[in-house]
Amino acid sequence: MRFGNLPWWATELCNSVRDAVVLAEEAAGARLLPPDILWRQPLFDQLIANVYQPGEGICAHVDLMRFEDGIAIVSLESSCVMHFSNVEHEEGREDAEEDEERGKVGKVPVYLPPGSLVLLSGDARYSWKHEINRRPGFQFWEGKELNQKQRTSITLRKLCPVD
Numbered sequence: 648m649r650f651g652n653l654p655w656w657a658t659e660l661c662n663s664v665r666d667a668v669v670l671a672e673e674a675a676g677a678r679l680l681p682p683d684i685l686w687r688q689p690l691f692d693q694l695i696a697n698v699y700q701p702g703e704g705i706c707a708h709v710d711l712m713r714f715e716d717g718i719a720i721v722s723l724e725s726s727c728v729m730h731f732s733n734v735e736h737e738e739g740r741e742d743a744e745e746d747e748e749r750g751k752v753g754k755v756p757v758y759l760p761p762g763s764l765v766l767l768s769g770d771a772r773y774s775w776k777h778e779i780n781r782r783p784g785f786q787f788w789e790g791k792e793l794n795q796k797q798r799t800s801i802t803l804r805k806l807c808p809v810d
């Protein structure tokens with residue numbers, strides 16, 4: 648762990664994330680991040696780099712409340728599938744099926760090739776857990792099991808102010 652300013656490359660990465668969001672919003676004609684998050688200064692002030700070997704991933708979680716809304720995850724090296732599950736949905740619970748009708752479906756898979764960017768804000772940040780299960784038999788996309796290599800991710804977040 649290191650305290651202090653972000654390293655220069657991370658500051659450049661934050662700028663690239665902002666640029667990419669602006670371009671993608673123009674292309675899509677839709678908002679990807681609320682403007683008060685996209686234009687806050689700094690956009691992010693904390694980062695964690697995770698290096699996963701084949702088979703290693705991260706359990707389902709919502710990021711800690713000590714971080715503000717608006718989180719970015721850059722994926723590098725190996726493709727993977729991240730799954731999202733609604734915090735109110737518990738598999739095996741009696742009324743789990745009703746959740747599906749309410750749109751709180753079991754797990755939503757999202758394919759993350761190297762160089763992809765995940766943005767978490769609003770419900771995606773607070774009401775949905777994210778996880779990457781890289782144990783054998785869990786990483787499938789379009790019917791094929793992914794060939795796993797080392798994967799690195801950079802997660803960028805902003806700490807909440809301390810009172």
Ligand SMILES: O=C(O)CCC(=O)C(=O)O
Pocket residue numbers: 695697705710720777779800802
């Ligand atoms: O490695 C990833 O893509 C996710 C990392 C993550 O969710 C976290 O650090 O909170």
Ligand SMILES: [Fe+2]
Pocket residue numbers: 708709710777
């Ligand atoms: Fe996370």
